[in-house]
Every structure is written in structure tokens, then in C-alpha cells.
Amino acid sequence: MKPGEFFALLVGAYVGTAWLGKVLYSSTLGRLEIAPATYAVLFLVILYLSYRIDAGIPAWAFGLGAMLLLIPLGIQYVLGGLVALGILRHLMSRDKLIRGTVPATVVSIGLVVAASLHWGIPLLKPSLRYTSASVPFLVAGDIMIGVIAARPSLGFLLVGEVIAIVGASRTVGLGVAVAYLLRLAYDGKLTVEETRRRKYVILTVVLLTLAVFAARYHVTIKEYPGWRLGFFGTLIYRPASSYTVYERLFHMGMPLGNHELLFTPDPTGYVGRLFGKKVGYTYTLFGQPVYDFGVLGLIEAIILGTALRTASKNGFTGTFAFTVAILMMDIGIEGTFLAAILYLACLAQCTEGGIWSASKRQSP
Template sequence: MNPLKLWVTFAVAYLALAVTGKLVYPEYFGRVEVGALLYAILFMGCVLYGFLRGRSLPSTMYLFLSILLLVPLGLNYLISGALVMVTVYVIFRTGLERKAALIAVVVSIALVSVVALFKGFPIFKPELRYTWVSVPYLIAGDVLAIVLSIQPSPVFLVIGLVIATLGASRTVALAVFAAYLFRLSFEGKLRWEQLKDNRSTTIIILLLIVGVFFARYAVTISENPHWKLGFLGTQLYRLGSTYSVYEKLFEMGMPLGRHVLLFTPDPTGYVGKLFGKDVGYTYTIFGQPAYDFGILGLGEGILLGMALKEASSSKVFGTFSFVVATLMLEIGIEAPFLAAILYSSYLGRRGLG
């Protein structure tokens, strides 16, 4: 299975499950809005069109757009983004990516170990998920996803999934798992025969992933003793909830958008406030284009598809870009995410990775 087909599989499965969540729990979410569903389908079609038919832009245009996206977020984002871009460019230009990856794994394990030693694990202390203690787990998971984009080792994947379990983080689990799958796909190794040949490794990985979701479900139960939904019902509820947020954003953004989410440093917090909450709300990959640009947001899908295609010139940056695009299915498009994909397109076109 090639990377594009793998991403489409994730996207279609996500949309289908999200809509199913709404249909299963109409008492919570109401009916499925046809207009929003059509927009979501069209957006995915635009991504495909951009990947398969879109014209190539000059590589410097992707660099320019990646920097431009960070400007409205403030000086801190611009400076930190520039430092990351320069560091990544130097590492790959000098061929030090594998050494850097190994160092990053060691540092990530050490970071999580030190935090756990003094503060404990979020899986056993759910209240830690809402403090700074959860941040090192997320950082370590993100680092492992990047490392897997460079070197798809089952050992690194297992380390990432263990960190995800201890941190009770589904996002980290999905990131490292997606990175492993997409890198195998780029190498032409994501085939049923090879999975069967490595049956033991495959089973262990799948059990760990399911374990992460059960760990997060256990945290939900401990935080809400009166929670009545079972494990599968909880997963559908979460998907339906996020999709319902998107439907609201779609309604508010049509026809020409409100031009906010892509230009604010805390889009999930902004969306949460729209619903009268002080917590962040995720809004799916369709929410930001619909709310910011309305019907014109479909053009953003074309740009995303073009960027994914250009990034795919490199196995490393193609893998990384598809991982980010996969995470955006649930979280939503944020400026740093889109900037990362566009910068990956620039590096891919430059022949790095």
C-alpha cells in the first residue's frame, strides 16, 4: 500500500467512524448535517486532486509560505520556528540525521524517566494530564515519531508506545504508529505477506496500541465515576463529539469564512471558548478551512495535497508530512502543523532526507 492510499484509508475510516458516532448518539450530538458532510468529502477530494493533479510550485514558495504562516502567531513562534528549520536543514545537509535520531531517543527516554521519578506517571495519576507533567511525554512521543520517520525500527516504535501508555496519550500512540506504517509504506514494505512473516512483532505492536486506548479509557473512568459508556462507545463518542464541533464551525464559517484559526497561536482554545469552555476543543481537519475561508477553504485542501506530493520526494519528510496530516484528521489544521508540512515539501524538493 503506497503512502497516499494509506492516508486516504485513515481519512475515510476517521470520517466514517465520526459520522457513526453521531448516528449512534443522536441524543448528544443531534442529526448529521448534510452540508458539512459534503464539504468534508469534497475537502478530501481536493487533497487527492492536489496530490495527483496539482502543479508544482517553486521550492522557495513552500519555504516562504511555511515562514509566512508563523508570522501572525507572534515573534516567539517565528524565532523558534526559524531555529528548528535551520537546525533540521543543517542536520540533513551534513548527513547526521541517524546520529541525531539516536541521541534524540536517549534524551527522550531520559526526559520521561526524570519526570516520572519525581512526579509519577499520568496513567496512575490522571490529574497530571492537566499539568506541565504531561508535556515531556508529548515531546518524547513527537520526537519518537520523527525518529521513526528516519529509521523505522520496531524497537523505537515499542518505546514510543510504552511512553504513550504511561502518559495515557492516544495522540502519541497514533503518531508513532503512523510514522512506522508510513515509513514502511515509502520503502514498499507495507504488505500483508511481510506482516505475516513478522507475526510476533505485529501482534505485540497491535496489543500495545490497544493497551494505550484502554489506558486512556481507564483514566476517563477514574475521572468520571458515573461515566456509562463502554470502551468502544467512548471511542465513538469522542469522534462524534469532535465531528460535531466541526459541524458548528462549518455553520459559522460559511460562505466566506472568519479568518481566525490559522492566525491564532491557540486555535483549540479559541474553539473551546466558542462553546463557552475554558478547555481546548479539537475540530477535525475540515474545521479550520471551513471556519476560516468557507467554501474557498477547499483550495487549502489542494495546497495540502500538493505539499504532501512534494514532501514525498523524500522518504523521511514524506513520512513526517503524512504523519502530521494524519494527526490533523482529529486535532485539526493549525499553522505550525501546516508550516511543518510546507517546510518538509521544500526540503524534499531540495533532495534532502
């Protein structure tokens, strides 16, 4: 299985689960609506077609696009993006990236230990998830996704999933698992034959991911004592809930949008406030384009597909970019996420033909 096929499989599974949840829990979430569903399908079709075409966009164009996305968010985002771009550009050789994985893992573990000693453990104190105390756990998880994108080791996978469990973060848990499997796909190790040979490895990835989701379910039960759905019911309800938020954003954004969500530093909080809530709402991959730009939001599918195609020319950047895109399926497109994918496409374009070129392993 190629990385693009793996991405398509997960996207299809997510949308199918969301639609199933809308049917099963229609009394709570409302019926599945035709117009938003049509928009979502069109977005995915355009994304796929854009991904299949090598547009030959230069590296500087991706870099400029990323910077323009970050400017409205604040100077700290611009500087952070440039620093990250510079560091990765410097390390974009196989030897340097691999040598950096162990120190990066140590930093990741150190962040979690320091945060746990200072604030506590989110798994045991769920209220921490809504404060700045959650940030070190998320940053540590992001670091481990990068580590695994460079070097897919079961040891690194285990560290990443433990961080996800301690932080009670589905996002980190899923991101780490997806990065590991994507990296295997780039290395040609996710074919049918290889999957059979590595069936216990794949099973380990699945079980670790389920353990993270079980930890998050435990937190949900503690936060909401009246929660009546079981573990698997909750797994179906979550994407259906995010999809329902998207449906509401669809009606608020059509026909030409509101031009705000992509340019706010706290997009999930912004969406929550739209509905009078003090907590963040996730809104799926389609929510931001339709709310911000209405029907013209479909153009974002072209940008995203083109950037993913370009990032896929390199195993490290492709793994990272696809992982971010998969996480956006539920969370929604944020300015920082889209900028990260554009920066990764920039890096891939800069290093095309080098030792990390994906063309020497799996084509997109």
C-alpha cells in the same frame, strides 16, 4: 500499499467511524448533517486530486508559506521553526539521520523521566494533562515520531508507545504507530506479501496502540466517574464528538469565515471557549478551514495536498508529514501543524534526488 494509499485508508476509516458514531449516538451528538458532510467530502476529493498532481512548487515557496503561518503566532514560533528547519536540513543525509536516532531517543526518555520526577505521571495524575506538565511528554513523543520516521525500529516503537502510555496521550500513541507503518510503506514493506511475512510485527503495532488507548480510557474513567460508554464505544464516540464540533463550526464559518482559528497559538482552547468551556475542543481536519474561510477554506485542501505530494518525494519528510496530517484528522488543522508540513515539503524539495529520495523506494 503505498504511503498515499495508507493515508487514504486511515482518513476513510476516521470519517466512516465519525459518521457511524453520529448515527449511534444521535441522541447526544445530534443527527448527521448533509451540508457539513458534503463540505468534508469535497475537501477530501480536492486534497486527493491536488496530491496526485506534481505542481512543481519551489522549495522557497513552501518555506515562505510556513513562516507566514508562524509570524502571527509569535516570534518564538518563527525562531523555533527556523532552528528546526536548519537542523533537519543539516542532517538530511541517511548516515547523519540514523546516527542521531539513538541520542534523540535518550533525550526523549530523559524528558519523560525528568517530568515524571518533577510533576508526576499523567497516567496516575490525570489533572496534569491540562497543565504545562504535559508538554515534556508531548515533546518526547514528537521526537520519537521523528526518530521512527528516520529509522523504523521495533525498539523505538516500544519506547514511543511507553511514553504515550505514561503520558496518557492518544495523539502520541497513534502518531508513533502511524509513523512506523508509514515508514514501512516507504520502504516497500507494507505490501500484501510483506504484511503476511510481518504479521506479528503488525499485530504488535496494533496491540501497542490499543494499550495506549486503553490507558487513555482508564484516565477518562477516573476523570469522569459517570462515564457509561465502554472501551470500544468510546473509540467510536471520540471522532463523532470532534466531528460534531466541526458541524457547529461549519454553521459559524459559512459563507466566508472568521479568519481567527489558524492564527491563534491555542486553537483547541479557542474552540472550547467558543462554546463556553475551559477545556480544549478538537474539531477535525475540516473545522478550521470552514470556520476561518467558509467555502474558500476548500483552497486549504489544495495547499495541503500539494505539500503532502512534495514531502512524499523523501522517505523521512513524507513519513513525518503524513503522520502530522493523520493526527490533524481528529485534532484539526493548527498553524504549527500546517507550517510543519510546509517546512517538510521545503526540505524534501531541497533534497530531491538524494539518498533519501522516496522515488528510489515507493512513489507517492
